[in-house]
Amino acid sequence: MHFGLFTYGSRGDVQPYMALALGLMHHGHQVTLAAPQNFKNLIEGYGISFHPLHGNAEELIYSPECLQVINSGNDVAFLKHLFSMLSNMKEPLLESMLSCGHKVDAFIVNNLGSDIYGAVAEKLGKKMMIVQLNPPNITTREFAMPGLDWFNMSWYNQLTYSIANAVLWKLAKKTTYTFRNLLQLPPLKQSVFKQYIEDKIPVIHAFSTELIKRPADWQEQHVVTGFLTLPQQIIQNNYTAQAELVSWLTRGDKPIYIGFGSIPVPDPEKLRGIIEQLLTATNHRIIFCTGWSHVPNLPQHTNLMVISQVNHQWLLPQCKTAVIHGGVGTLAAVLKAGIPVIIVSIFVDQPLWGKIIAKKKNGLHIPWRKLTAVKLLNAINKTADAQMQNEAKQAAKNINQQDGVKNAVYAIEQYLVKP
The missing domain is CATH 3.40.50.2000 (Glycogen Phosphorylase B;)
Structure with missing residues (x-):
């Protein structure tokens, strides 16, 4: 099977997908890793097929606007800037996603940007799976959303995820619909994050259970695998x-x-x-x-x-x-x-x-x-x-x-x- 791995951001957003790509290749699958243009040499150096997504992540993060947001330490401001940046380069970015999407059988995507990758996968009629590198946002009674864990009561724990996902959707909604309109897709009836739960989109949480245990009340398609790290021998060779x-x-x-x-x-x-x-x-x-x-x-x-x-x-x-x-x-x-x-x-x-x-x-x-x-x-x-x-x-x-x-x-x- 030919998998398209899609990720955008810093090296920390790319290297785990390189490890996953090598694992899939070892199991006989074909893989294309789609990432910002500046990661071409790194990815191809490990023998992984690379597809450039429009933009240079290092140049984007060093723009005066982005540096100002990082210096503020304001997470909401950063997310607003992220979605604005994606919208500003929507046509060439979407074209680069589509050109990769046409040649693969299924999408494996970073949760940051999953609303856009998901729209492309929907347009092309391809299955999709999400790989999440940061703490989970899947609702559970067992513990509160990390960052909102001021109490530990089942009703409160569930509420924190509803609040966090509602805020995230409010920030992402305009950009999501910008890309969906370009793809001539119908409007969503609800938050894309709720839609993913309803559609039972699988989510791999790529962190160790040593840090966060998998809740027993998650649906079976929500898994915790452990960290995605490159094999030591392959790193030594490179x-x-x-x-x-x-x-x-x-x-x-x-x-x-x-x-x-x-x-x-x-x-x-x-x-x-x-x-x-x-x-x-x-x-x-x-x-x-x-x-x-x-x-x-x-x-x-x-x-x-x-x-x-x-x-x-x-x-x-x-x-x-x-x-x-x-x-x-x-x-x-x-x-x-x-x-x-x-x-x-x-x-x-x-x-x-x-x-x-x-x-x-x-x-x-x-x-x-x-x-x-x-x-x-x-x-x-x-x-x-x-x-x-x-x-x-x-x-x-x-x-x-x-x-x-x-x-x-x-x-x-x-x-x-x-x-």
């Missing part, structure tokens, strides 16, 4: 560590990893100052992975190694703790490495993962707007606690026993392949 980094790691104690992935930090000067203070006040060694962040005038120091990108699965087990933004891809790598994590969340799902991690005692959570050098140093000191170290190791043991890709492939074959 990554060679810099000789300078390898040498630096051998010259002292295990370092602290700091990295914000493909999310620009809201205030580069603030981060530069915090790194400088840590180097001045402590003997901690630090690896700073710049990713998509531009942090000028970083200090020259023997305890600081600056890199632009890295194989997390290779590096993180050699570190003693990790300071990250809380994107699920990087979070998965830290948890699998068995080291404590400090989530410095910026927006969207990152604060949710931060709160979950703190509750599970696998690490700590500091919102970016509250971050100071003193708070970060205190958090780093707390990660040396034996109980937190043991919790991190036990979580890694449990998570590494889960095969998220294998479980996801099984679910896909159950719902999209079998008649």
Whole structure:
């Protein structure tokens, strides 16, 4: 069967789909991964067929408008900007989706944008399945929507999902209908999210049950598989560590990893100052992975190694703790490495993962707007606690026993392949 995998966003929105693509290919399926144009070399480097979706995600996120929204930390404003951005490039984006959709048998899509992908799949008469990387928004009596979990009562828990999905639909509705009108599809009778439940669209939740258990009152097509991560051997074949980094790691104690992935930090000067203070006040060694962040005038120091990108699965087990933004891809790598994590969340799902991690005692959570050098140093000191170290190791043991890709492939074959 030929699957079209559709995702749009940062590397954290793309790499899990690369892992899934390789899993499906290993099971004899044909796969085309549709993603923003700037991921062409990365995806094709792993031997995966790539289809460009209109736009360069890194350029879009570095637009003045997007940076302003990220700096505000306002999730509603960010979602409004996201939907506005999609509408502004609707014709070429839709054309790129359709050209991929015509050649595949079924759609496997990121939940962010599932309303648009779903419209394209509907137009072409193709089956669809959703892969969700962030915390769930499927109603349950067992726990409240992450971020609204102020009480734990069955009626309240269910209500939180209704509220959150209603707000999301209000933000997405105009853009959804813009694309549906271009496709000459009829108006929906209700929220697209309610429609997906009614149509029993399968949803793979690609996170570990170590963080969120699958509720017993979910419908059978809502599954939790575990993290979607690239096989270690395949990553090693596609990554060679810099000789300078390898040498630096051998010259002292295990370092602290700091990295914000493909999310620009809201205030580069603030981060530069915090790194400088840590180097001045402590003997901690630090690896700073710049990713998509531009942090000028970083200090020259023997305890600081600056890199632009890295194989997390290779590096993180050699570190003693990790300071990250809380994107699920990087979070998965830290948890699998068995080291404590400090989530410095910026927006969207990152604060949710931060709160979950703190509750599970696998690490700590500091919102970016509250971050100071003193708070970060205190958090780093707390990660040396034996109980937190043991919790991190036990979580890694449990998570590494889960095969998220294998479980996801099984679910896909159950719902999209079998008649």
